Amino acid sequence: MTKNDTIYTISDLAQRFDITTRTIRFYESEGLLSPERAGQKRLYSPRDYTTLKLILRGKRLGWSLAESRELIQMYNPAQNNQAQYQKVLERVQESRERLQHQLNDIEVMMLELDEHEDQVRQAMQKT
Amino acid sequence: MTKNDTIYTISDLAQRFDITTRTIRFYESEGLLSPERAGQKRLYSPRDYTTLKLILRGKRLGWSLAESRELIQMYNPAQNNQAQYQKVLERVQESRERLQHQLNDIEVMMLELDEHEDQVRQAMQKT
DNA sequence: ATTTAAGTTTACGTTAACGTCAACGTAAAT
DNA sequence: ATTTACGTTGACGTTAACGTAAACTTAAAT
Incomplete structure (x- = not known):
């Protein structure tokens, strides 16, 4: 141990x-x-x-404390029956989906930043 | 056009x-x-x-409205001189770094979820 | 002409996530 | 023995991001 x-x-x-x-x-x-x-x-x-x-x-x-508390409780080994376990697995899946959504948002934001950087650089050239 | x-x-x-x-x-x-x-x-x-x-x-x-406002102003073509442009490029870089950090956090969270799912599934087997 | 629907400003209320004292306890160092 | 450092429990204050309600305007529909 x-x-x-x-x-x-x-x-x-x-x-x-x-x-x-x-x-x-x-x-x-x-x-x-x-x-x-x-x-x-x-x-x-x-x-x-x-x-x-x-x-x-x-x-x-950007997760609230309430949301983090859910995560924490989920990680705590307090369950014992199948129904409880099943619920935990569902929560895990929900968390994953939220994270996946955030991943998408980040990707979009990054692309927008790339685009804008290009535009700024072009504008700088013309000066 | x-x-x-x-x-x-x-x-x-x-x-x-x-x-x-x-x-x-x-x-x-x-x-x-x-x-x-x-x-x-x-x-x-x-x-x-x-x-x-x-x-x-x-x-x-999880960005504040103040932070989004900065982004929006950054995207607004209101600059004209080199110094201004340079500042925008710096801001772009800062935003990218924050997004990159968030990407890392998401990755860690996902791994933790994976681990926990494994543990729960193993616990379910023993029932 | 007058409901009805959508819009406006102004102002006070609410919730989350702490910050900021105040008043006190305790243990180690001088 | 008493500073000094670190800890504790209230309790009230603050900020961001809206919600909610009141009192009013305007345009379209009946």
Whole structure:
């Protein structure tokens, strides 16, 4: 078993991801994180670390915290019966479709940028 | 010259893009659109149409209206000197880099979804 | 002539995602 | 023993991106 028992404090994570501790606590209050406690203090595991990474990646793609929370819950091994598993697979598929749509949008945007760069360069020539 | 003189009303556009007229007026108030007028009434050109398409594409990628506005202004042929042109080219490059970053994020997300689907399918077998 | 339908401006309301104090606890360093 | 650094829980503030409602105009249809 490879058990990584690294532990992060809240300011550790804040520094590593360049966010504020307020943000991290907010994510917890929204049900996206659930760190251990040592008394009052929060202790974050490698799992929390990757969850945070997932959240921020989602943000860069315009996903809401609610959507990221769904993803996170989906990744949590809390299911047991076939119906539950089936639902997870459907959610996975939905996420994939959304990502695919975003891929298309990016492609179109890139093409438009290419076109426009050409136009600008041509206009520069005539000067 | 191929001059397309189609004209859209505000509710035309609202229907076609499945948004509200309020949204369209809001975008105008934020400087993203500037339709012609016939008295009080707004008249939208094919150019406005594509601008709206750009805005909504941006939204699906998590771009703010301010960012889309920059893109739109960039696409507007209002520059004349070399320095201005150069700035536009820099902006184009920045946009491309952001899109490239988003592409990477999507790829990672897709891989994670693939992995998780495998895990779920394996768990289903054991039932 | 007057409904009806679509449009307009103005203004206040709402939600998500935090920011910004304030007031306090705790543990290590001087 | 008391700074100093880091943490905690409220609680109110802020911004972006619209929603919603009111009060009014205008053109077309009955």
